[in-house]
Amino acid sequence: MGMSLGDSVRVTLFGESHGSAVGALLDGVPAGIPVNIETLIEDLERRRPGRRLLSARAEPDDCEILSGVYEGKTTGYPILLLVRNKDAKSRDYGFLPDQPRPGHADLPEATRTGGAADLRGGGANSGRLTLGLVAAGSVLRDALGDVKVEAHCCQIGSIEAEFGGEPEGEACTVLNCNDVAAAEQMLELVRSLRKAGDSVGSSVEAMIFNLPLGVGEPWFEGLEPALARGLMAIPAARGVEFGRGREAVTMHGSEHNDVWGPDQVPIGDDADGALGGMSTGAPLRIRVHFKPPSSIAIPQMTLHLPSGELRELQIGGRHDPVIAPRAAPVVEAVCRLIIADLLQLRGDLV
Amino acid sequence: MGMSLGDSVRVTLFGESHGSAVGALLDGVPAGIPVNIETLIEDLERRRPGRRLLSARAEPDDCEILSGVYEGKTTGYPILLLVRNKDAKSRDYGFLPDQPRPGHADLPEATRTGGAADLRGGGANSGRLTLGLVAAGSVLRDALGDVKVEAHCCQIGSIEAEFGGEPEGEACTVLNCNDVAAAEQMLELVRSLRKAGDSVGSSVEAMIFNLPLGVGEPWFEGLEPALARGLMAIPAARGVEFGRGREAVTMHGSEHNDVWGPDQVPIGDDADGALGGMSTGAPLRIRVHFKPPSSIAIPQMTLHLPSGELRELQIGGRHDPVIAPRAAPVVEAVCRLIIADLLQLRGDLV
């Protein structure tokens, strides 16, 4: 089923960008896990547009928990997380379905559903549905025990940022970026692109810390395969790398192999956190690459279906010129959901 | 379940590298699909070591079809593909489980299974199990109709090869590489590495042609998520990219967006074959990056578990110094299996 992720802990997203609501149903969470509402609000705040200068759509994002939590703890039953939609302006999408936007899934979606899908604002394909992912990932924080997931925006255009910095100031906060100097340059770039009506590609780097040795399974239920599936489902993702990723292609085995150390963890600053689908005890490094957002203010040529001709299209409204800043908390949430699923498989969810 | 891939068309791998047999059980294939034994043999031949100068292990790989095919056609029931093991030399693995190999999953696997796994030759984690994938993917060829998948070795170390070449000669054949000039350089590199007892990283590029518009679903059952999961499960994969992949990070939206053309396909040589999880009608470009093989002849330090000390380990036997050449047909097979699953979901499997 396209809207579900996970086997033993399963999240199902629902809602449409311009419908009544969006949210997630989270099934398989063990009973007795504390759920912290403050943290849930903070997590949702990190992905919220508007306050960030990145998008003009204001989303108050009041998230209701309508089942599965009793007296502050999970009951072991499905947890319904619901957010009503408020600020959608459907008039911005009057050109659909006649003029499918370049870089968007309007045409494949209309074709696949025989025209029945609600395409306004991307419908159920909209990045707005990541709200349910973030809410569900937040609810699982305490279930993961010592395992921590941290993600930041590590690249916008050709500006790269260090994971290991001390985030400080507005640029770091607005961009979910750990590196002060890079964040300031990035913010400059983002502002100039917004002015120009254009957008730019970006990357998120995530680290998973404290995974015990041997989480995940060889082959298709492995750490990397499970994470790759979940992360590639984030809208606009175009690639994912684990450990040294594409850099490993130019390395020799004698250089890439990590020596197992006396504490049964591979030695080295950049030692691989996963081998053959299973965690090694070293931190697992992940990078997700995003294309530039397809909605740009610059007029574009595109097919006009009724006439069969290419015609100019100008997309109204204001849109994010870059994805990674808002995607960082989504990457974290997806990692948490998948780690929970893999831990539950071996009976280790707290 | 870790050994299964797919929902409506599902392959389950079984077997151990040094056990009695390896193979695959393929469930969900519609009745009446022709199965071509000649093609099955050729497909298995492409991933076979030995003849290729890449590995010294001879594997005759006689594949039996023990169920699900009747009078040359599928019956609609599970297809059992079985290959007996013959040439395994277990004496090469006497150092296990005491000395987990650097870069291998011996230690996570022993930990995860409480010591019960058969670690010889990598056990069920061995690349030998990709044989079942290739066999299963081959059986599905005719079920895919016009959809074609082609993969080649596109990079070894820093030597890159073009997809669009005309493969010719031993180097192209041995390396499953389309580019004559690059393949000859690659072969030179591989031979020198074998001599040095070292290994090197590599990449496979695959193209999926003729996917009709709208195959795959938004979110978790999307083309890219499903392919990413399957491809990252190939042993030693460290990253996967779709379309322009990591290159998209430094692009602008105005440059990356593909205009929808009059035939309802995005225009451009490198137009994206998938948007939001669904096919666009353009060819889908995929790259998979592999680390250098971890089994090298150069002596390495590693943990000796009984003493808790690092001790030198010399791994005997001869091993592949590079992965992509033999992984190319595996990448093809995984793509076929996943496309079949997605087509079946929409009732389009031939």
Added chain:
Amino acid sequence: MGMSLGDSVRVTLFGESHGSAVGALLDGVPAGIPVNIETLIEDLERRRPGRRLLSARAEPDDCEILSGVYEGKTTGYPILLLVRNKDAKSRDYGFLPDQPRPGHADLPEATRTGGAADLRGGGANSGRLTLGLVAAGSVLRDALGDVKVEAHCCQIGSIEAEFGGEPEGEACTVLNCNDVAAAEQMLELVRSLRKAGDSVGSSVEAMIFNLPLGVGEPWFEGLEPALARGLMAIPAARGVEFGRGREAVTMHGSEHNDVWGPDQVPIGDDADGALGGMSTGAPLRIRVHFKPPSSIAIPQMTLHLPSGELRELQIGGRHDPVIAPRAAPVVEAVCRLIIADLLQLRGDLV
């Protein structure tokens, strides 16, 4: 996952009897199916307690459709059906968890969840969650095309009722029973049991009409296995029979075998509607047997956990003295959900 039914069309129930809400998330419904709100209200009305003299709990059951339906048609995305709880009186359950009720799952549930479940009113085990099933089954009505499902209360205690009657009058309506004479006797019995503070067992008979030949699969995805699973999940179900059911045990093959007729349907009034998991074209007859409700007003002895002694327990509130009347629309809904799942598997959902 315990709260989900179906593979290609999947319903997940959520909510707790005394929590904020109950409902269902329905995934996998094709795009473009008309959804009739009037019919949804009628279907919910049939399972509603209160008006029926069967239960004193008033449930207005206003069902919101919060996603997946746009302009009266399904969008192909998850459909969220939500009903807020209003009339629950939690003070009636002060004896839990100390005194587990005879015939109820309080103790297994508290044990299984380590005490974290919300046991009030049966928590997530409550019959109130069948509301989600009925709503989801109703939404699928138009997706089933010509296939019709009808169920009625066919037995209460030793009073049996005919399926083929013309329901008329209050007794038939209140009891969801097709047989006027039997329904009047049943109503008499139910009233006397309510007065006596006791309860009684009952059965539902369902017929599925117009299933095309060959729906369902042999073995575990068969019609009977799939239906049996779904129907046995209805609270208090103790048995399920298909076709001639238990009566077939005393029959001979020469008597039980149904001759295939010229129109490729088995001949005979009671011909089997399913063979080997697949539909035959004849109507499929199903019976589901329910135990007497465990909540009775008569004082009962039961374990008092803190003291380890048996002590008397008097359960307050008013409870249904019989299950089949309200279970009939639930049986219908479960049949619809499962038929939709099996039809979707073969690409036949309208």
Added chain:
Amino acid sequence: MGMSLGDSVRVTLFGESHGSAVGALLDGVPAGIPVNIETLIEDLERRRPGRRLLSARAEPDDCEILSGVYEGKTTGYPILLLVRNKDAKSRDYGFLPDQPRPGHADLPEATRTGGAADLRGGGANSGRLTLGLVAAGSVLRDALGDVKVEAHCCQIGSIEAEFGGEPEGEACTVLNCNDVAAAEQMLELVRSLRKAGDSVGSSVEAMIFNLPLGVGEPWFEGLEPALARGLMAIPAARGVEFGRGREAVTMHGSEHNDVWGPDQVPIGDDADGALGGMSTGAPLRIRVHFKPPSSIAIPQMTLHLPSGELRELQIGGRHDPVIAPRAAPVVEAVCRLIIADLLQLRGDLV
């Protein structure tokens, strides 16, 4: 997928009655479980036809374990259980597909598969595939720890047998029946039916002992729903009952409710072993009802498809006149497989 049962422990059946082989692939069994070959042979012997006077087909049933077991213990990877076919006489089925047999699934199966299925001997629908179930269930015996499953033939025609007897002598052995006096009458009946060329219905009773409190989940992953699905998939099953089953319909709540006793188990000889999908600690009683076998020697009228007329059909070969004796070990195996799946879900598989 129609040929798979279970989620966390999953068995997939494969093979055709008159193809090369039958067997099962069992995935999800934890590593380190001892596998006893002697017991496997005995379990297969109990379902074997031929020696039993019940069927004339001799099946030596030499079962190979081709993967997933190493040095007598499970490795945690898929276990391939394979039995080659030997004694099939395909000439007995020359009337197919022209004359679909009364009571058989030939016509639905041919329709469903577009004529591509191998119908000889029932193809993949054949009871012969229960061999894989019995083998898989046998392999799981040690994984279940103290949980024991015992089944016997409890009814043939109107002759009923007691579960609690001491089986002794040929009749008990041949019929898998615990009750000496009943078994002798049953054997007499079976012999007379064989002589007359007819068949008769029958029932299996199973008891599951020592299930700890709280195994199974409410709703669709409950004990009864999971068992009902698996048991109704056994060819010819027409009904399944749990606890007091259909008898509960005529009982009052005050009579049916089981008091929780001081040891936290319901009191009473016939106390319910499952409530709301979860085990209570009392033994769980199950009955499965089978129709008379449809293959009878008496000539029958049936549709001749090419002419569209009813014509007489005489089915050659010798066939079982009753199902329960050979189904008893299959019922046991299905119960073991499902209990293993539910125990694994809560991390309790030994």
